[in-house]
Amino acid sequence: MPRAARRKKEATIVDIARRLRVSAMTVSRALTGSSEVSEKTRKRVLRCAKELGYRPNRWARSLVTQRSSILGVVVPDIAHSYFAEITRGIEEVADKAGYKLLLCHSCLDPRKEEAEIETLLGTRVEGLLVASEQPLSSPEVFLKLQETRIPFVLIDRFFPGRELPSVRVDDVAVGRLATECLIELGHRRIAHIRGPRLSPAALRYRGYLAALRKHGIPVNSEWIVSGSFDIESGRQAMLKLLDKQPRPTAVFAANDPMGIGAVYACRDRGLAVPGDVSIVGAGNIEGAHHPNPFLTTVDWPRAELGRAAVTVLLAILANPEHQHTRVEIFTPRLLSRQSTAQAAQRGGKGASA
Amino acid sequence: MPRAARRKKEATIVDIARRLRVSAMTVSRALTGSSEVSEKTRKRVLRCAKELGYRPNRWARSLVTQRSSILGVVVPDIAHSYFAEITRGIEEVADKAGYKLLLCHSCLDPRKEEAEIETLLGTRVEGLLVASEQPLSSPEVFLKLQETRIPFVLIDRFFPGRELPSVRVDDVAVGRLATECLIELGHRRIAHIRGPRLSPAALRYRGYLAALRKHGIPVNSEWIVSGSFDIESGRQAMLKLLDKQPRPTAVFAANDPMGIGAVYACRDRGLAVPGDVSIVGAGNIEGAHHPNPFLTTVDWPRAELGRAAVTVLLAILANPEHQHTRVEIFTPRLLSRQSTAQAAQRGGKGASA
DNA sequence: ATGCCTGCCGTTAACGTTATCGTCAAGAAA
DNA sequence: TTTCTTGACGATAACGTTAACGGCAGGCAT
16 A cells, blocks of 8 residues: 655755756766766756755666665674674674665564565665574575575575585684683583574584594583573573583583573572583673673674675675685684683582582 | 676566566556456466566665655664664564664764764655664754654654654653662762763753752762763763762662773772662663673663654654654663662672672 | 446556767867 | 867666556446
8 A cells, every 4th residue: 555655855856957957967977976077067066956955866876777785684683782793793894885784683583584585685785694593594595595696695604515605603613612611621521502403503512522522521412402592491401401410510501691591590509600510601792791791601703793794795796706605704712701610629519419 | 986787687577567468567566466457467477476586676666656665773883782672673663564674873973873864865764763872963953854854753862942753761760760779778878970961861860869859868969970871981980989078878870881880990999889889770781680680770671662663653654744743751660689788788798709 | 229337457657867879069180 | 171089968768666547348227
């Protein structure tokens, strides 16, 4: 039901042309800064445009130039600081390059994500940035997307076996850093709360395994449980871990919310963090450090991730034929804080429960 | 330098029309769901559209319908969870109503804000949502905006004396709640860290004054200092307050980051929170409660604020002539946590670190 | 038969720009 | 002089879509 909105008509290029008794083309040239106009007429046009409150209509312009100067951004949830910071980085670079952002939510729903991408294509965005830690749409969606020849860059998305243009952190290193930090503190009974399969968390898991193996620590599958990236699932997973015999003395949670959940679970059971159990998260979410930096975690530059993604996208845009798959990988670093401590001495104050 | 992007041409309505040997108009009707087509041709059109991978061009459609189904959103910084949550609420309602969001950053820069608004108008957004806790553009910008007859709703913005369409929290109540909470705990020497003038913080300040007056507590201007809404300025302000004689026993900071800064300042001076000093913030930012709810604060529903803003905007949009200034005001509530305690009384809360 | 709906579809003209080519005078070059 | 160049501008046709109107069958009542 397209109801025609009746509002004051915006001034057009033709209005200016009529007023100045020149052609619309001349006005267009003057406004876009073409060299084919005399300085005198340009000044007249600019003055008249200002008087009439003229604002170039980007749709009309885009229709003929085939360029929208708009990029589409799809995130699971902008209210999550992780994606908000990425988006911030995206906006920064995009703005400098003269692009605007059209923001969409995938809501962790694969169908919604696909629908949003479809809408964005209809809006003829010049490029697409799609972020999500979770395994959403299958690779097919993006392979199909590749055929439209509209450039896109994935953020934090990992498809085993398929390399698509993307920007992400070295997730294996995330898992390795977190685990090695615990090993160096003397821990040997190190548990892991996994994230969803097919997500970057799978790589963090690999990093966890690699670190253990490297230090000759046997893997105990009893100490590996799954969560779904939120606080509550972290708590549940940790409760399960605390029931195991023997009980792990340290835990690497695949992301910070689950790490926080693990802290809660310890409190529920009357265990001290880091006195009885050391906990490491991943992601350095805001909540983990104010007003008291608490959760030890692995950090990587979120805004930088966003900036890099746009940079890659702009590069593809500037050179469409040069479209070999680019993947940029960031190196994470450990933030040692207060949820980790030296492992208890054998036979000391440790394992009582 | 509009460089024509050479990519595979998208299928148009005309392509479908030619293939089916009907007119473009018929195709358009079939696709937009008009009743003026037979069911048979509609099916043929839809099938052909799918085959060709047809995607309606929103620019062209908008050009003729004069509707873009796009709303402009201007926030200071999407990376701040406060605005991220508001944006989240906006997106939710906008999405349900079939609107997309064009996201812009004002970066706390009045000129940038005005420029962004100008760009958005050029993009012919159907409406505008402008948020900021800070005093940015002068009211003139919005009075001018009102003349364009493009609906807009301000979020959290307060212009003394001028009522513009807006949605905000009852900031006087924020100040009152925070201050009365401290009074009820027995505090009498209550300081205030103010935010920038002309911002909602000015109203919180009024609430602070009102609460003191109501309880017959004299106002000590020594105990009122200014900050600029960030953690560091809160710390500086608190350091000044701790040097006063007599020293306040409680502080109401006009927002959470300053409250956190105040906590830091106390630690710098070896004072316990809440043992020696009670601190209340405002805004309930994420960082204040994980993994340990700490800062007592005044909360209001951010996402709800965003949702309400769009709802107001949509109402204006649906009824342009009915454009009397609508202002919606939310009621805040106190979240009592661990940075506040009974006055002059060593409560048993030990520090965990 | 005539007139009049009604359902379906086509034609034309927008919407506001810019690309492309054409024009036309003034000046330079032959 | 003539011819060519150049600078400044105009006319026309796109871009992809929909609004507004017109046409034309076929069915029904007169």
